[in-house]
Amino acid sequence: MPNIKSQKDRVVQAKKEALHNKAIKSNLKTVVKKADAAIAANAAEKDAVVKVAVSTIAKAQSKGVLHKNTAARKISRMAKRANKANA
Secondary structure, eight states, rough: OOSSHHHHHHHHHHHHHHHHHHHHHHHHHHHHHHHHHHHHHHHHHHHHHHHHHHHHHHHHHTTTSSSSHHHHHHHHHHHHHHHHHHO
């Protein structure tokens, strides 16, 4: 446990930030799973679900939860799967 006041504050901030990031990542995983399931089932609402997933990935990237290249890779792979299912 830190003795310096600023480091005590950083411990609290780190916990708060980790909790925030965990919530965003958890939601991201849920949305991506729904999109993958819709693509696999070739569901009618597939395009809307994929659009929501892409938006969620982009938002996680803008918040700093995901690296920009990671977000781009995830979006690209999802779009590739969706386009393959449409063809």
